[in-house]
Amino acid sequence: MRASLTPTDAPLRARLLALALAVAVLAAVAVVATVRAADRAAEKDRAQPGEPAAHAGEVTLRQPGRLLFRNLAWGPQRDRVSAVPLTATSGPRTSAPRDCLRFHAAAGTGVCLRATGGVVPGHEAVLLDARLRPVRAFPVPGTPTRARVSPSGRLVAWTVFVSGDSYAGGAFSTRTAVYDTRGGTLHSDLERFAVLKDGRRHRAADHNFWGVTFAADDSRFYATLATGGRTYLVAGDLASRTMRTLRENVECPSLSPDGTRVAFKKRVAGASADAPWRLHVLDLRTGRESALAERRSVDDQALWLDDRTLLYALPGDFGADLWSTPTAGGGAPRMAVRSAASPAVTG
Template sequence: MTRTVRKVLLLVLFSALLAAVGVVSVVRAADRADDRARARPGGPAARSGAVSLDQPGRLLFRNLAWGPGRDMVASVPLGAPEEAARTTAGQDCLRFHAAAGTGVCLRRAGGVVPQYEAVVLDSALRPVRSFPVPGTPTRARVSPSGRLLGWTVFVSGDSYAGGAFSTRTAVYDTRSGALVESLEEFAVFDGGRRLRAADHNFWGVTFAADDNRFYATLATGGGTHLVEGDLRARELRVLRTNVECPSLSPDGTRIAFKKRVDGLPAEAPWRLYVLDLRSGAETELAERRSVDDQALWYDDTTLLYALPGDFGGDLWSLSVTGGGTPRLLLKSAVSPAVRP
């Protein structure tokens, strides 16, 4: 072996050693950063345990507190959600909702390339059935009876604010086993005129108590619309413009929604409103921050919604009358479901 060859081999070995040291340093630094994040003070206390979708008087949600239970479905008492230690189950979700002992969990499905699935959960949070979904989870709802499940994913884009996105919304009937893979299969009518456009996007399903009617957002032609759906007829009817992420009240007479308001920043354009379905009157709510969430009715007079927080998101509550002030209900929590 010549001196030149030995020098080249030594240089290659030295370069490889430096590269290995660099990789180890990066990994260790990432681990230390993650450890520091998980140890940040102020995070809510959480403990693993049994969580039931049937237990009355509970608030269920996706836990965002740092620790082993992050992203898990969690439960706290409705009466004192912030004071009680949260119980986390071994079911991780990116979006979650539940009603009448049935849950839907949108989660990662593994793989080098990100993949996601919608999972039907029983009352003990055991998976019953799963469906692959074609994009990033963004909305999930269960009908009051627990029979119907709806979910929305971003097929492209990752924000409702910019307008350059594509969504896919599905509805699953747990009783019949029928799956509507996309609401784009339904006929859409505005008055007596059928709308036919390639740019139809739907999101934010909310179900009525009859397990047939539902409401959702339709985006087309640069605007958003509230649509009322009929599952059996496979039809959608346009009701109103400038309505996004509808949420039907427990008595079925009002819809909470987010509305784009002129003059607000393009990245934060929304305010919360409540629409009376009988009179058509809108009530602007007292939250002055932009809410990019599908609000949930806590009861007949109060909404829950998520806003950005220290650990990803916090849950806030607000009166639907237009008065009062927003109240921080639960830190490090999103995707709520109420079991009265």
């Protein structure tokens, strides 16, 4: 005799059917996600027509006359620290097995800000030796945005976004650290330094610092301070753990090789809120500032290629391209390196 369903069996069957459908949907979603991830990985491994050629090889910080950067050309070497001769920056690039989101190097010391794997993804700052081998790693509490090494290679600085991901608006928070490779001292947060504004101690809960650039004496540095909706160029001293404001409306300073000028991005009146900056150069002795020929908004900490030329990143077809412009204010910008960011020059 066939058993008949009781009133309590029907809801149970409905729940089981719903559960089976849910499991099937989740399985389908997982399959689609896996296929898409595989497609993206395969796309990354395929070089695109017209992109610069990159091949794996040895890259060191002791080769003079080389430009190093984060390679953004699609292919197996994307995101890796790569190098080209300064005399042939558009030629094939050599890539080391070192993936970085931000990179800088000087005098045989490198810093690589990179993502970490694991169950809970994160980021870290990795110190590199002259052969780009990891020396020491520091967990960082946010998304990498700036990195700098002092001219001597002794001091290393990095900045991360703790919240927010753009300097264009005001809703962000940063954390900036400085590490002394010789003494082993880590200044984990510049917000712990004393700030002097107009000769008086300035205290505020909204202090944010970024864009450190070092002087040659391995004690003095410059950086950006944001507070009260404004930005300032600050001069800092590691020995006294102090900073003093020098000038308003200065972001991402970069000190010239001779220590007399600072390149920076400045917010200009009438510009779009999403693209508000123009590159300028400030003469620290006279206080005179000059707008540069690059009129596009540059959201980067420019690098002095030499006393006469700045390098900086602008959005490109595959992430970013490196451009150059004269520091004297004349001339015209030109493409320096396609599909590249985070430059450094070996002496």
